[in-house]
Amino acid sequence: MTRIFPALALALLALLPASSARRLQEHGGDGPISAPNAVIPGGDFRKDNAAAGNLTLLNNAPAGSPLVALNPAFWELVDPDAAVEVLAAKNYSFAHEAPVWLPETQQLFFVSNRLTDASGSPVVEQWLLGLDTGELRQLTPDPPILMANGGTPYGKRKVLVTSQDLNDTNGGLWLLDVATQKSKPVVNNWGGLPVNSPNDVAVHGPSGAILFADPAYGFAQGFRPAPLVGNWVWLFHPPTNTTAPVADGFVKPNGVAFSPDFSIAYVTDTGAVDGTGQPASFAAAAPAIYAFDVELDGSGLPTLQRRRLFGVCPSGIPDGIKLDERGNVYVGVPGGVDVFDPTGLTLGSFAVGPTANLALAGDTLVMMQEKKITAVQLRVKGARLPLQAAE
Numbered sequence: 001m002t003r004i005f006p007a008l009a010l011a012l013l014a015l016l017p018a019s020s021a022r023r024l025q026e027h028g029g030d031g032p033i034s035a036p037n038a039v040i041p042g043g044d045f046r047k048d049n050a051a052a053g054n055l056t057l058l059n060n061a062p063a064g065s066p067l068v069a070l071n072p073a074f075w076e077l078v079d080p081d082a083a084v085e086v087l088a089a090k091n092y093s094f095a096h097e098a099p100v101w102l103p104e105t106q107q108l109f110f111v112s113n114r115l116t117d118a119s120g121s122p123v124v125e126q127w128l129l130g131l132d133t134g135e136l137r138q139l140t141p142d143p144p145i146l147m148a149n150g151g152t153p154y155g156k157r158k159v160l161v162t163s164q165d166l167n168d169t170n171g172g173l174w175l176l177d178v179a180t181q182k183s184k185p186v187v188n189n190w191g192g193l194p195v196n197s198p199n200d201v202a203v204h205g206p207s208g209a210i211l212f213a214d215p216a217y218g219f220a221q222g223f224r225p226a227p228l229v230g231n232w233v234w235l236f237h238p239p240t241n242t243t244a245p246v247a248d249g250f251v252k253p254n255g256v257a258f259s260p261d262f263s264i265a266y267v268t269d270t271g272a273v274d275g276t277g278q279p280a281s282f283a284a285a286a287p288a289i290y291a292f293d294v295e296l297d298g299s300g301l302p303t304l305q306r307r308r309l310f311g312v313c314p315s316g317i318p319d320g321i322k323l324d325e326r327g328n329v330y331v332g333v334p335g336g337v338d339v340f341d342p343t344g345l346t347l348g349s350f351a352v353g354p355t356a357n358l359a360l361a362g363d364t365l366v367m368m369q370e371k372k373i374t375a376v377q378l379r380v381k382g383a384r385l386p387l388q389a390a391e
């Protein structure tokens, strides 16, 4: 063996491009094979990170600026000197999810985190922010959309909103006219079974089909009965009234989005957080984004094919997900907003702190940071969503 092996190694080196062979030689033996954080001195790191479910200590902490480039291509998306500005702030978690940009009126629809009303029931507030005026207006949809969470535009002044349900009466997709505040249910069951707690929603432009993720967080958080269906991603097709699961295998599917050409669907899995208040467990689920090829079946409905792991978020669970016009992928994470290029290469991070979801309002990145909504000017625009301005 000792005689054959060096010969084989040399033969393999000869097959590699010159630069790869040089790198192998440079990094052989005691060369610098390990990144700075790959080995933590002392080895006593488990309690800090595993207990907190917090991967940030294992990665390069940002110094100074919240704009952290992990690849020079990040600066094609944002000016290194771009400032993070506060659009709105309150002293409680009023700014958590949805954010839906309505370009006609320059309004942002968004919802609060789970709050408690005067009678002790869980409640989620729904809001409109005027991006030009800074005016904040609380909405009271009629009939109510209970425990609202995700959203996507569905016409000039309309938003498809997910209801996570309360008391088994309300869960599903709702259509809300933000001008009149009138709402109506769009889908609330599968063959008579209630869905769990629909979380996020995206429209597939070519077919008009509606993709939504349905993690059982309402049950985990004590405001829904035990699930009767799985932690699935669903497709609802309005022209035929068809609802069917299109992807399983998630612990808690959460954010959903399509590439600008609708050829790829992205789904985040927040299963490391079980919803009961336990710290995140990366043994339960990787803090990962999954990608699928979108293919139309014989009746023109999208199917999600060739599931693959697209990206892993170093600071923890990826929640909301949006794409820019170039197909770059932005996800809300405990560290802020992580950005990947269309191949899954990590470009960098807006390290502003915990961000559940984001909107790309033209070339403004809007970040939902619980007690504040912040924004950064980008050098790129968001992907145009199918019904963002049409009626």
Ligand SMILES: *[C@@H]1O[C@H](CO)[C@@H](O)[C@H](O)[C@H]1NC(C)=O
Pocket: 052, 054, 056, 057
């Ligand atoms: C995660 O780590 C960061 C950086 O050390 C720390 O500021 C933060 O409090 C930690 N979060 C949790 C939930 O422990």
Ligand SMILES: *[C@@H]1O[C@H](CO)[C@@H](O)[C@H](O)[C@H]1NC(C)=O
Pocket: 091
């Ligand atoms: C939060 O702000 C409101 C006024 O906007 C005030 O009435 C309330 O006392 C504040 N609560 C806390 C906990 O500071």
Ligand SMILES: *[C@@H]1O[C@H](CO)[C@@H](O)[C@H](O)[C@H]1NC(C)=O
Pocket: 121, 146, 166, 167
């Ligand atoms: C949900 O059910 C509880 C207990 O029956 C009740 O107190 C509460 O008012 C209900 N909430 C809604 C929004 O229906």
Ligand SMILES: *[C@@H]1O[C@H](CO)[C@@H](O)[C@H](O)[C@H]1NC(C)=O
Pocket: 238, 239, 240, 241
């Ligand atoms: C779909 O269902 C709704 C409500 O049940 C009904 O009003 C509508 O006519 C149905 N559409 C089709 C194409 O079946």
